[in-house]
Amino acid sequence: MIDTQEGKFRPEELRRHKEQWLEICRTRPEIFTAKFSSAEVGSLQALIDELEFNAEVATRATPDRLGCLFQEEQFRKAISAGSIATLQDELKRLIVHAYAAIGRANQCVAATAGHTGKSDPLQESSHRASASITASADPINKALTALMKFLQREE
Numbered sequence: 001m002i003d004t005q006e007g008k009f010r011p012e013e014l015r016r017h018k019e020q021w022l023e024i025c026r027t028r029p030e031i032f033t034a035k036f037s038s039a040e041v042g043s044l045q046a047l048i049d050e051l052e053f054n055a056e057v058a059t060r061a062t063p064d065r066l067g068c069l070f071q072e073e074q075f076r077k078a079i080s081a082g083s084i085a086t087l088q089d090e091l092k093r094l095i096v097h098a099y100a101a102i103g104r105a106n107q108c109v110a111a112t113a114g115h116t117g118k119s120d121p122l123q124e125s126s127h128r129a130s131a132s133i134t135a136s137a138d139p140i141n142k143a144l145t146a147l148m149k150f151l152q153r154e155e
Contacts, residue, residue, distance in 0.1 A: 043074075043083045044151060047095070050074040051144040054102060058137035061130045066109055070102040070136070091146045098143035101136035108132040 009017075054070045075095070078084050084092055108129035 043078050043081055044147065046074040047078050047083075048144065048147055048151075051098070051140055051147065054098075055137065055140050055144060058133055058140055061133035061137075063126045063130055066112060066126065066129055066133070069106045069109055072099060072102060072106070075099045075102075088150065091143075091150050094139070094143040094146045098136070098139040101132070101139045105129065105132040105136045 050071050050073070057068050057070050060066070060068060075084075084095060087095070108125065109132075112125045112129050
């Protein structure tokens with residue numbers, strides 16, 4: 001705790017920080033030579049941001065609100081960088097499952113874009129798009145929750 005009157009650390013606080021640092025040096029010397037994995041927080045944070053955006057898109061599944069496609073760019077970048085491969089199997093499975101649902105929903109929404117009239121095919125594809133967007137909400141939220149929990153544990 002910083003002494004607010006002088007803006008300096010109190011001696012007992014400095015001693016505690018010193019002891020913590022020395023303990024880290026004694027028990028975990030490998031941290032000074034360890035290479036960071038390609039699953040750096042930056043790429044995973046971008047994936048979290050994308051999943052949060054996609055979770056919002058998943059709330060817009062009614063035919064009058066269709067049209068915004070899910071984002072997939074950060075997922076593709078994470079795969080390309082090898083970040084997904086370094087994650088735990090269950091977390092990887094949840095993320096891949098979410099993006100499979102996202103891809104399907106994007107295909108269904110894109111299929112509705114070419115229809116201009118109020119025909120049965122339009123209504124059917126609009127209904128399919130709405131259903132696929134709604135179905136993607138649960139996998140997206142599970143992947144997001146698991147990724148957030150994973151990153152909190154790493155800190």
